[in-house]
Amino acid sequence: MSNARVSGPVRIVGAGLLGTSIGLVLGRHGIDVSLVDSSPTAVALASQYGAGRPAAEGDTPKLIVVAVPPDVVADVVERELRDFPDAVVTDVTSVKGSILLDLQSRGVDLTRYVGSHPMAGRERGGAVSARADIFTGRSWVVCPRPDADSVAVNRVSDLAIDCGANLVEMSTADHDTAVALVSHVPQIVSSAIASSLIGAPDSSVELAGGGLRDMTRIASSDPGLWIQILSANAADVTVVLEDVRDRIDAVVTALRSGAPTAALADLLASGNTGVSRIPGKHGRSARFAHILVVIDDRPGQLAQLLADIGDLGVNMEDLRLEHSPGSAIGFAEVSVLPTAEESLVRELEARGWRIAGESQ
Amino acid sequence: MSNARVSGPVRIVGAGLLGTSIGLVLGRHGIDVSLVDSSPTAVALASQYGAGRPAAEGDTPKLIVVAVPPDVVADVVERELRDFPDAVVTDVTSVKGSILLDLQSRGVDLTRYVGSHPMAGRERGGAVSARADIFTGRSWVVCPRPDADSVAVNRVSDLAIDCGANLVEMSTADHDTAVALVSHVPQIVSSAIASSLIGAPDSSVELAGGGLRDMTRIASSDPGLWIQILSANAADVTVVLEDVRDRIDAVVTALRSGAPTAALADLLASGNTGVSRIPGKHGRSARFAHILVVIDDRPGQLAQLLADIGDLGVNMEDLRLEHSPGSAIGFAEVSVLPTAEESLVRELEARGWRIAGESQ
Numbered sequence: 001m002s003n004a005r006v007s008g009p010v011r012i013v014g015a016g017l018l019g020t021s022i023g024l025v026l027g028r029h030g031i032d033v034s035l036v037d038s039s040p041t042a043v044a045l046a047s048q049y050g051a052g053r054p055a056a057e058g059d060t061p062k063l064i065v066v067a068v069p070p071d072v073v074a075d076v077v078e079r080e081l082r083d084f085p086d087a088v089v090t091d092v093t094s095v096k097g098s099i100l101l102d103l104q105s106r107g108v109d110l111t112r113y114v115g116s117h118p119m120a121g122r123e124r125g126g127a128v129s130a131r132a133d134i135f136t137g138r139s140w141v142v143c144p145r146p147d148a149d150s151v152a153v154n155r156v157s158d159l160a161i162d163c164g165a166n167l168v169e170m171s172t173a174d175h176d177t178a179v180a181l182v183s184h185v186p187q188i189v190s191s192a193i194a195s196s197l198i199g200a201p202d203s204s205v206e207l208a209g210g211g212l213r214d215m216t217r218i219a220s221s222d223p224g225l226w227i228q229i230l231s232a233n234a235a236d237v238t239v240v241l242e243d244v245r246d247r248i249d250a251v252v253t254a255l256r257s258g259a260p261t262a263a264l265a266d267l268l269a270s271g272n273t274g275v276s277r278i279p280g281k282h283g284r285s286a287r288f289a290h291i292l293v294v295i296d297d298r299p300g301q302l303a304q305l306l307a308d309i310g311d312l313g314v315n316m317e318d319l320r321l322e323h324s325p326g327s328a329i330g331f332a333e334v335s336v337l338p339t340a341e342e343s344l345v346r347e348l349e350a351r352g353w354r355i356a357g358e359s360q
Numbered sequence: 361m362s363n364a365r366v367s368g369p370v371r372i373v374g375a376g377l378l379g380t381s382i383g384l385v386l387g388r389h390g391i392d393v394s395l396v397d398s399s400p401t402a403v404a405l406a407s408q409y410g411a412g413r414p415a416a417e418g419d420t421p422k423l424i425v426v427a428v429p430p431d432v433v434a435d436v437v438e439r440e441l442r443d444f445p446d447a448v449v450t451d452v453t454s455v456k457g458s459i460l461l462d463l464q465s466r467g468v469d470l471t472r473y474v475g476s477h478p479m480a481g482r483e484r485g486g487a488v489s490a491r492a493d494i495f496t497g498r499s500w501v502v503c504p505r506p507d508a509d510s511v512a513v514n515r516v517s518d519l520a521i522d523c524g525a526n527l528v529e530m531s532t533a534d535h536d537t538a539v540a541l542v543s544h545v546p547q548i549v550s551s552a553i554a555s556s557l558i559g560a561p562d563s564s565v566e567l568a569g570g571g572l573r574d575m576t577r578i579a580s581s582d583p584g585l586w587i588q589i590l591s592a593n594a595a596d597v598t599v600v601l602e603d604v605r606d607r608i609d610a611v612v613t614a615l616r617s618g619a620p621t622a623a624l625a626d627l628l629a630s631g632n633t634g635v636s637r638i639p640g641k642h643g644r645s646a647r648f649a650h651i652l653v654v655i656d657d658r659p660g661q662l663a664q665l666l667a668d669i670g671d672l673g674v675n676m677e678d679l680r681l682e683h684s685p686g687s688a689i690g691f692a693e694v695s696v697l698p699t700a701e702e703s704l705v706r707e708l709e710a711r712g713w714r715i716a717g718e719s720q
Binding site for chain 1: 479498546547558560566568605612616632654691
C-alpha cells in the first residue's frame with residue numbers, strides 16, 4: 001500500500017500544526033500513527049482529520065516525533081526515550097543546541113535521539129491549520145551527532161523525505177547559527193519596525209505601502225512561541241542582532257553628524273550585495289531575465305500567454321502578475337534564463353503580445 | 361475628447377519612471393504634454409511610449425511637473441517658476457520639507473508652487489518601467505502651504521485625481537514624518553538585515569524562507585536615489601530610526617543578561633499591536649482569499665491550472681508563483697474573491713489539483 005521509506009508504527013507527541021501535518025502525510029502512506037497531546041481535544045481533532053489514532057497501552061512505535069512547544073521538548077524527549085526503549089526519537093523544534101545541551105546535562109543516553117527541524121509553518125498554528133503538503137519543497141534540517149546511531153539518523157531522514165521536504169544535514173551549531181540569521185533576527189527586527197507604528201497618527205500609517213507591509217508581515221506571529229524560540233537561541237541571535245543594530249547605529253550617527261552620504265552608501269550597497277545572496281526569488285532573481293507582457297484583464301488571457309510560452313519550448317522560471325484593481329490591463333512578468341530572452345520576446349511579439357519592458 | 365480635470369498644456373521635467381508615467385496618463389486624456397530631460401535619449405524613449413512630445417520654444421504650460429532626482433529638484437523648481445511665470449509648478453519628490461526650505465532660503469516666490477508626492481514606484485526606475493496605471497489606488501500626497509494660491513493647489517490636486525490616485529492633503533512636516541516611518545526607516549532596516557547576510561556561509565543563506573525574503577525585498581533598491589532621499593529627510597528619519605534601534609538594543613541587552621523573557625514579550629506584543637494598525641493586510645490584500653495550489657515544475661502545468669480556473673468562470677485577482685530552485689514542485693498562490701474560494705477549491709481538487717493551503 002505504501003511506498004514510504006518510513007515503516008511504522010509512528011508515535012507523534014503534540015497534535016499541533018507540525019505534529020498533525022506529519023500524521024496526515026504518514027496516514028496517507030498507510031502507516032499506523034498514534035497521537036498524544038496534553039489536550040485530548042487536540043488529539044480528537046487531529047484523529048478526525050486523519051492524522052492518526054489516539055495512543056494506546058501496548059503501542060510499540062519505531063519512530064517517535066516530538067512536536068511540542070520548545071520549553072518542554074527536552075522533558076518529553078527524555079520521557080519518550082525512557083518509555084520506549086526500542087524507538088528512535090526526533091523533535092521538530094526551531095532551535096537545536098539548547099535542547100541537546102539540556103538532554104546531555106541530564107545524562108540521557110542520546111544514541112536513539114536525532115534532532116531535526118522542518119522549515120515549514122504557517123502564520124496560524126494548531127491542528128486546524130495542518131496540511132499534508134506544508135513540508136513539500138521546504139528544507140528539513142536533520143542534525144546527526146557524531147555519536148548518533150546511523151539507523152536512527154536514517155529513520156529521521158526518511159521521515160523528512162517521506163514528507164516531501166528537501167533533506168539538509170547540518171550540525172546542531174551550524175543550524176542554530178543559520179536560523180538566527182535567516183529567521184530569528186528577522187523576526188525581532190520585524191517586530192521592532194511594527195512597534196514603531198504604535199504611537200503614529202492614523203494619517204501616517206495609512207500611507208503604508210508594500211515595503212512596510214512586507215517588512216512587518218511576520219510581526220503578527222505568536223509572541224508565546226517566539227519568546228521560547230528566541231530565548232533558546234540567545235547566543236546566536238545576539239551575535240547577528242548586534243551586527244544589525246551596529247549597522248543601524250552607524251547610520252544614526254552619520255545622520256546626526258550631518259554628513260551621512262558615506263555611511264548610507266555603504267549600508268545601501270551592502271544591502272544590495274546581501275539580498276543578491278538569497279537563492280531563488282526575492283521579489284525577482286538577478287539570475288533571470290524578466291519580460292513584462294501586457295495582458296487584458298479577462299479570463300483566458302494569461303492561460304493563452306502561458307500556452308504560447310509552452311509552445312515555444314521555453315521554460316518559465318518564475319511568473320508574477322501585476323495589475324491594479326479596476327484596470328483593464330495587467331502585466332505578467334515572465335522570468336526566463338537570459339539566453340532565452342531575445343527569442344522569446346521576438347516570438348511573443350510575432351504572436352501579437354505587447355512587451356512592456358525587459359530587464360535583467 | 362477628455363474627461364480629465366487637468367487642462368493642458370502640461371510640461372514634464374524629467375522623463376524617468378514617474379515623469380513618463382504621468383505623461384502616459386495625461387496623453388491618454390488627450391492633453392498636450394511636453395517633455396524635457398537632461399538626457400535626450402530619455403525624452404525620445406518617453407515620446408515613443410506616448411508620454412508626450414519633446415518640449416519646444418514657445419510652449420506655454422499651465423502646469424509643470426518636476427520629476428527629477430531629489431538633489432536637483434529645488435534648482436529645477438526655481439528655474440521653471442522663473443521661466444514660466446504663468447504656470448503652476450509641482451514636484452513629485454519623496455521628501456518635501458528640505459526642498460521647501462531650500463526654495464525659501466533662495467527667496468523664491470512660491471505662490472505658484474505646490475509640492476506633492478505620489479506614493480508609487482517600482483523596484484526598477486526609468487522610462488522603460490513607466491506605466492499609466494502605477495498611480496491607480498495609491499496615495500498621492502499634496503502639501504498645500506497656507507500661503508499657496510488655491511488655484512495652484514487645485515491644479516496639482518486635479519493631477520493626482522486624473523492619475524487615479526487617492527488624494528491625501530498633509531502639511532509638509534506631517535508628510536516627512538509619515539514617510540520616515542512608513543518608507544524611509546523600513547528601507548534602512550531592510551538594507552541592514554540584508555547586509556547581515558554578506559559574510560554568512562551558503563548553507564545558512566540557503567535556509568532563507570518567506571520571512572527573510574519579505575524583509576529584504578526593498579534592500580535591492582537603487583542606492584544612489586536612496587542616499588538622496590534619506591539625506592534630505594535626515595531629522596525625521598533619525599527620530600524613528602533611533603526608536604527602532606533602541607527597541608532592538610533593549611532585546612540585545614536582555615538576551616545578554618540571560619533573562620530576556622520580559623523584553624521579548626514586550627517587543628513581540630508591541631509588534632502584534634503595531635502591525636494591526638496597518639490598513640488592509642500585510643503583504644497580501646485582505647480583500648481576497650488566497651489559495652495555494654501545488655504545481656509540478658514542468659512546462660504547461662501552470663497554463664493548465666489557469667485554463668482550469670478560466671473554465672470554472674472564476675476571475676483570478678492575483679497570482680504569485682513560489683518555488684525553490686531545484687525543487688520538483690512549486691506553488692501558485694491564486695487570489696480570488698472570498699465568495700469564489702470554496703467552490704474553486706472543490707472544483708480544482710475534483711480536477712486533480714492539490715491544494716496546499718488557503719488563507720484570507
